[in-house]
Amino acid sequence: MSPDTHAHARLLLQLCPGVSLKEEAGGILSARYDRETLPLGKFSAGARSRAAELASGVQIFPARARDAPEDKEILDAGRRLALHGLVEYRLVGADGKDMAIIEPQMRDYAPRLPHIDEATPLVLSRFAYLRRRGEDMVLESPRANAAVMLCDARLASALASLAKPRTAAELRAEGMFPGAELLALLCDCQMLHPFDAGKGLRASEGDDALLLWEFHDLLFHARSTNGRHANPTGGLYAHARLVPQPPAVRPAWPGPAIDLTKFPGASDSACAALLRARHSERVYDDQHPITLAEVARLLDGAARIVSRQSIGDGGGDEPGLDIAARPYPSGGASYELELYLAVGRCEGLPRGFYHYDAERHALVAIAANDRQLGALIDDGQFAMGAPWPPQILITIAARFGRVSWKYSGFAYALILKHVGVLMQTLYLMSTEMNLGACAIGVGDIDLFSRITGLPFHVEGPVGHMAIGSRAADGGSDRL
Numbered sequence: 001m002s003p004d005t006h007a008h009a010r011l012l013l014q015l016c017p018g019v020s021l022k023e024e025a026g027g028i029l030s031a032r033y034d035r036e037t038l039p040l041g042k043f044s045a046g047a048r049s050r051a052a053e054l055a056s057g058v059q060i061f062p063a064r065a066r067d068a069p070e071d072k073e074i075l076d077a078g079r080r081l082a083l084h085g086l087v088e089y090r091l092v093g094a095d096g097k098d099m100a101i102i103e104p105q106m107r108d109y110a111p112r113l114p115h116i117d118e119a120t121p122l123v124l125s126r127f128a129y130l131r132r133r134g135e136d137m138v139l140e141s142p143r144a145n146a147a148v149m150l151c152d153a154r155l156a157s158a159l160a161s162l163a164k165p166r167t168a169a170e171l172r173a174e175g176m177f178p179g180a181e182l183l184a185l186l187c188d189c190q191m192l193h194p195f196d197a198g199k200g201l202r203a204s205e206g207d208d209a210l211l212l213w214e215f216h217d218l219l220f221h222a223r224s225t226n227g228r229h230a231n232p233t234g235g236l237y238a239h240a241r242l243v244p245q246p247p248a249v250r251p252a253w254p255g256p257a258i259d260l261t262k263f264p265g266a267s268d269s270a271c272a273a274l275l276r277a278r279h280s281e282r283v284y285d286d287q288h289p290i291t292l293a294e295v296a297r298l299l300d301g302a303a304r305i306v307s308r309q310s311i312g313d314g315g316g317d318e319p320g321l322d323i324a325a326r327p328y329p330s331g332g333a334s335y336e337l338e339l340y341l342a343v344g345r346c347e348g349l350p351r352g353f354y355h356y357d358a359e360r361h362a363l364v365a366i367a368a369n370d371r372q373l374g375a376l377i378d379d380g381q382f383a384m385g386a387p388w389p390p391q392i393l394i395t396i397a398a399r400f401g402r403v404s405w406k407y408s409g410f411a412y413a414l415i416l417k418h419v420g421v422l423m424q425t426l427y428l429m430s431t432e433m434n435l436g437a438c439a440i441g442v443g444d445i446d447l448f449s450r451i452t453g454l455p456f457h458v459e460g461p462v463g464h465m466a467i468g469s470r471a472a473d474g475g476s477d478r479l
C-alpha cells in the first residue's frame with residue numbers, strides 16, 4: 001500500500017441502494033424505499049439541487065471552501081436518513097476508487113474525522129472484528145455506531161498490523177498506512193484507540209467499565225436487541241422458505257416409555273393452578289387503570305430485597321461477596337437486575353419514568369423527556385402488536401458488572417437466564433393479583449441509555465414486561 005495513495009481521501013454522503021428522493025410541492029423532499037415514504041421536510045432551492053446529487057454522492061469532506069448553508073441542510077437530512085438506515089458514507093481514495101463504505105448503525109451517527117497525532121501509537125480495539133458478509137468484508141464492533149465495509153482488500157492487512165500498537169509514521173514506513181481519514185474514522189467509531197504504554201492495552205481503552213466485558217458478551221448484548229445496530233430483527237420468518245418449521249413437540253425417542261399418567265396429577269396444587277392460570281395479556285382496562293397500591297404489591301412480591309448477607313471474609317482464595325437476595329433465584333446470588341417503570345397510566349402515580357429501589361421499596365422518579373418516555377412505551381405496544389400502549393412498561397435492566405466481576409465466559413448468558421426467571425416471577429405475581437402482564441424480549445438499549453444517561457455497557461435493558469389492569473375479555477392473545 002503506497003504511502004500517498006490515500007493522501008486526499010474524500011468522504012461522500014450517498015443514498016443506499018433502492019432509496020430515492022422525491023421533490024414534492026412547496027420545496028418538500030421525501031425519501032422513497034421499499035414502498036415506504038419518509039418526509040424529510042422543507043429545503044431551500046440550493047439544498048434541493050445538492051440533494052439531487054445524493055444518488056451518486058455529495059462530498060462532505062473535505063468541506064467546500066465556503067460554509068454553504070445548503071450543505072448544513074444536506075447533513076441534517078443525512079442524519080435523518082441515517083436514522084432509518086437509508087444513507088451510507090463512501091470513503092473514496094485519491095485514485096477515485098472506493099476505499100470503504102461506512103454504514104451507520106445508530107440513529108445519531110454522522111462521521112467525524114478527529115485529528116490523528118502522527119506520533120501517537122494506535123491499536124485495534126479488542127472488540128473490533130472483520131467478517132465476511134455476502135461477498136464483502138466488514139469491520140464491526142459492538143462499541144461502534146457504524147460498520148465499515150472494506151472495498152480494498154489491502155486495508156485488511158493494514159488493520160491486522162494494528163494488532164500491535166503502531167504510529168501513523170510506523171505504518172507509513174511499513175507500507176501499511178491506510179490513510180489519515182480512515183484512521184480518523186475508525187478512531188471515531190472506537191474500532192481503533194490510542195495506546196498508552198504506561199497503562200497497557202486494556203486500560204488504554206479509555207473506559208474502566210469495559211474492563212469487565214468479554215468480547216462475545218458485549219457483541220451478544222449489542223446485537224441481540226435493538227438500538228445499536230441496523231440489522232433486520234423480529235419475526236421475519238427469514239428461513240421459512242428454506243427449512244420447514246421444527247416440530248412443536250419433539251419426536252419421541254425410540255424404546256419403552258414409563259407411563260406417568262397413572263399417577264395423580266397436580267390438579268390439587270395451588271402452585272400448579274397459578275401456573276396454568278398464567279397467560280400473556282396485551283390489552284388492559286384503561287377505564288380502570290392499575291393503581292399505585294397494586295404496583296407496590298406486585299413489586300413487593302416479585303422484586304423487593306428480602307435479605308442482606310455478606311459471605312466470605314476475603315481471607316481465602318475467593319473474595320467476599322455482598323448479597324441482596326430477592327424473591328427469585330439468581331446465579332451466584334448476583335441479583336444484578338433492576339426494574340425501571342415507564343408509567344403511562346396508573347391511578348395515584350403520575351406519568352413518568354421511575355427506578356424501583358428494591359432495598360427501600362420505593363419508586364424514585366427519573367427526569368425523562370416526554371417524547372422519550374412515549375417512545376419507550378410505544379416500543380412496548382409495537383412489540384406486543386397491541387392496539388393501545390401498555391399502562392406500565394417495566395424495563396428489566398442489568399448491572400452487568402455484578403455478574404462479570406465474578407463469572408468469566410458465560411456472564412451475559414447467565415444474565416439472560418435471570419431475566420426469564422424474573423419474568424415468570426412477575427407473571428405469577430400478576431396472575432395472583434388479577435393483573436394483566438406480557439413479557440417482551442426486545443427493546444431499544446440506546447433509548448434507555450439516552451433517558452438515563454447510563455452507558456449501554458454499564459447498566460442497560462435485557463428484557464421488558466408490560467403490565468396493566470386486566471381487561472374484561474382477558475386481553476388479546478397474539479403471539
Ligand SMILES: Cc1cc2nc3c(=O)[nH]c(=O)nc-3n(C[C@H](O)[C@H](O)[C@H](O)COP(=O)(O)O)c2cc1C
Binds near residue numbers: 423
Ligand atoms: C422472553 C419472552 C419474550 C416475549 N416477547 C414477547 C413480545 O415481544 N411480544 C409479545 O407479544 N409477546 C411476547 N412474549 C409472550 C409470548 O408470546 C407468550 O408467552 C407465548 O405466546 C405463550 O403465551 P402465554 O404467555 O399466554 O402462555 C414473550 C415471552 C417471553 C417469555
